[in-house]
Amino acid sequence: MEQDKFVINIGRQLGSGGKAVGEALGRRLGVHVYDKQLINLAAEQSGLCTELFEQADEKKSRSLFSSLIGYLRMPFASEEGSVTDVLSSEALFKIQSDVIRDIASRESCIFVGRCADYILRDHPRAVNVFVTGAPEDRVRRLCEQENVTPEEAEAQMERTDARRASYYDYFSSGKWGEAATYHLCIDSSVLGIEGTADFIREFAERKLKMNLSGR
Amino acid sequence: MEQDKFVINIGRQLGSGGKAVGEALGRRLGVHVYDKQLINLAAEQSGLCTELFEQADEKKSRSLFSSLIGYLRMPFASEEGSVTDVLSSEALFKIQSDVIRDIASRESCIFVGRCADYILRDHPRAVNVFVTGAPEDRVRRLCEQENVTPEEAEAQMERTDARRASYYDYFSSGKWGEAATYHLCIDSSVLGIEGTADFIREFAERKLKMNLSGR
Incomplete structure (x- = not known):
């Protein structure tokens, strides 16, 4: 593993825009996003x-x-x-x-989900992030993306997050969605998708002590 | 409540340095820190x-x-x-x-603990943060501060965090230490106490859309 390779692992609540944040971050950093x-x-x-x-x-x-x-x-x-x-x-x-x-x-890259933070726990240059969202934003986003009613969106959020937590907690030593499992957790409703991607980039730059913006 | 008043609420794991982060932030912003x-x-x-x-x-x-x-x-x-x-x-x-x-x-101010984020849930300009730390850093900090053995430090961490979670979960509608409860969660071991305070200030500035550094 070469010294300059980094990885950003993103866990996320359903409807939080975590995947979109990952894609926005991938565009900024010029790296692939794997879901x-x-x-x-x-x-x-x-x-x-x-x-x-x-x-x-x-x-x-x-x-x-x-x-x-x-x-x-x-x-x-x-x-x-x-x-x-x-x-x-x-x-x-x-x-x-x-x-x-x-x-x-x-390669340097971004992983969305899949316990990648735990799988890559020995990676020397990993940044582990979790993205949440305000409930009303998550519902709105799911209704738009999946063309479902707000009630169905809420049911999906509950089901999918429970499944993700179960998967993560079974295969890893951490707890899905708990602050202590990640380096940084952020509510995407505060700064929006692009603003959240910017903020994660700045955190990653400080953690990795390198400039990621011009790659 | 005047328009320009803000509040930063900080929850924290025992030994994470969350209170020190709050104090560093208070010095930067020129506001009182209430624990x-x-x-x-x-x-x-x-x-x-x-x-x-x-x-x-x-x-x-x-x-x-x-x-x-x-x-x-x-x-x-x-x-x-x-x-x-x-x-x-x-x-x-x-x-x-x-x-x-x-x-x-x-006044604009910082609250450490006490469910302040929940108590002030209707405050129009609140920033809710949770500070974690790498287990080894938390143990080291507690050993230094409390003059205890690493084993006793770990026992204290478990007891105190369980008590804080119980207090928070009883009095609030959220879950202590879960990413979804806060706007931002950060591991103080990544950027250190001062670096974490800087990073929270920048997040608060973007959320509140105001410059807090010159106050």
Whole structure:
């Protein structure tokens, strides 16, 4: 890992505009922004990971069980679902983790979600951020983006954030959405999407002791 | 409440340096910093509140029960302690709340702890911040300040933060230490005490759309 490579990891509440903040930040810094879709795509395109992806498709096979036994945690299996579901979830996390580490070893970049802050906990130049939003802004944003009613937006917020918290808390040692888990948490409703991206850039510059604006 | 008055409310983990950040910020902005001691002192010195304070000292008296019945929540009483303890706790919160609102109506200032962000939720110019710290820095700071062992420092951190969370979550509608409760959360280990104070000042300036540095 070269000395000048950095990574900004962004966790976010649903509807907070966290992904848009990440994209605005990516434009300012001239780096790629990886979210779930891009990480999965990278995993599929990676020769290293194809086999595991194929195995994940055959999740009931004995060979998958054998190859992934090291990632299996029985308490989760007994509480949350069948063994094959757990294997699939654990396998996907393992694949995504390998891809995230691989990308971060080759380039400066931004990751949105996926426990990237925890996966890259040994990265020497990581900035871990969490984006929240005022409830009314989150509802409005979701209604516009998803064409749903305010009630459905609120239900989505609750469901999705609970799922994100469950995913993060299971795979990491931190707690999703708690201030102590991140270097910086910011309410995007205060400064707006662009203002929040600016502010995170300034924080990252001070943390990393480098000028990121002219890249 | 005059238009140009602002208030910065700071919640903090024990040992995070949150109070020191508040004091550094107070020096920069030329405003008073009120923590528990100063708020209690102000309450004692306030003619408005003397009577309630005297009543709180006589917490087993019937008159206290009568005067404060409006603040009593029975579920808390049955779970957490005797009725008189609850009355005392509720009474103190009511007194402190009145003092906090009174101070904020007269001057720009900084409050550390005391649910001030929730008490001042209708203040038009409030900036709500939470300060965390890396565990090793928190332990080191507590060992120096309190002259205790690292083990005792860790025990203090756990006890005190649990008490602060319990206090905040009981009296407010938010959750202590959760990113979504505050406008900005920051790990003081990243930029240090002075750097964190600078960064919060810049955030407050942008939120309030005013220059706070020359006050």
